[in-house]
Amino acid sequence: MDTDKEKRAIEYLRTFEPQTEPYYLCYSGGKDSDCVRILAALAGVKHEIWHNHTTADAPETVYYVRSIPGIHISYPERTMWQLIVDEMFPPTRQARYCCAKLKERGGRGRVKITGVRWAESKNRRDNAGLVRINGKPKKSAKTAADAGAKFMISPKENGIIMNNDNAETRKVVEMCYRTTSTTINPIVDWTDADVWEFLHHYGCASNPLYQCGRKRIGCIGCPLQSDAGMKRDFQEYPKYRQMYVHAFDRMIAAREAAGRIKPKEIEWTDGEHVMRWWVGDDARQITVDDINAIDALDHN
Ligand code: SF4
Incomplete structure (x- = not known):
């Protein structure tokens, strides 16, 4: 395991820790979210672990998530099956309405920790950074410029991305998180090998679906796969x-x-x-x- 990356990830979590309330740690039941869960504990930062049940999760994932100590599980207002009827067409790669309504709920006005990594996809490489502030891009960009932080506008122009953990970046997070969706992605630059070595080192068995040959943990029938x-x-x-x-x-x-x-x-x-x-x-x-x-x- 690249111990420098581990130390850096822990430092990032300490740098951006909110003063008034715990982090909102987004936990999917996959290997990347296990990494950030363990890192948050190692960093000693206050955090709540939240899982969004999608109603189409594999039973193995449901049982594994329930085994995580202190986990908070949130249930959606509408199930996957109800959403399909509401939307009047099935979710597809281009129209993945289910992710927004089932998987990416919660944490509004909180500083979130996610296990997003560049290695996962080109989209992630273009749209993620150590810190991402989603929403109100003009206002966030002005705040960042005023604070003297280095930032870039996301390619979709729906937010800003910062890759430093310095005082300026921290100031922007403090000023913006209440009114935007702010995420800290401490393992954004980790490779698959980094993730597995880290989990093995800390004795994390991870979701049993990986042992069945799965590379990705998503809903059953997820249209994002082949x-x-x-x-x-x-x-x-x-x-x-x-x-x-x-x-x-x-x-x-x-x-x-x-x-x-x-x-x-x-x-x-x-x-x-x-x-x-x-x-x-x-x-x-x-x-x-x-x-x-x-x-x-x-x-x-
Ligand atoms: S993982 Fe796939 S099926 Fe599940 S909510 Fe996201 S896009 Fe939809």
Whole structure:
């Protein structure tokens, strides 16, 4: 394990520790959030560990999360199956409404700790830093400039990113966190090997799904994975497949009740048909853009 990285991560957590209340530590049940959980304990900073139950988590994840001492578990107002009916189409890579409504809830007005890492994806590399302040980018940028902090505007222009742990950056966090979504990402530069070595060193067994060959812990049927990954999920967890199919049946009924036309191009006859499309088995490959275009026609 790169002990310098470990020491630095601990220092980051001490530097940005809020004075008046504990950190809000976002805990998914995956390996990265186990790292930040252990680091927060090593740093001796005050923190609460929060997990957002998504209703589509694998049972192994649910049991593992419940085994974490002191964990707070938050349950969503609407389940995944209800959201699909509300939104009138399945979640997809381009329209991942479920993440915002199920997975990324909570912690408003708190300084959050996450296990976000650059190594996870190009999107993370572009949009994450040691400190990220989401929302009110103009105001945050002005605050950062006034404080003399080094910062960059995020590529999506919905926030600012800072990669220093100095007094200026700390000042910006103190001034902004109440009105924005502020995250400290102490392992942002860690590699997969860093993560596993750290967890082995501290005797963390981690989520048992990793021992079953999983690389990523997400919801069952998560559309952010490949079609093959979705199919594997549904082979391993047939009851969840059934719940999605039933939700798709209700979604079709909701579309019809709302007067959305059922065009020949889609011909979604029932939940099974939507499922085939969703996992990439329908050769026509209707895109979300197609659905949106059709819905727009309905409303004209
Ligand atoms: S992990 Fe996947 S399925 Fe779960 S909430 Fe996020 S995008 Fe949706």
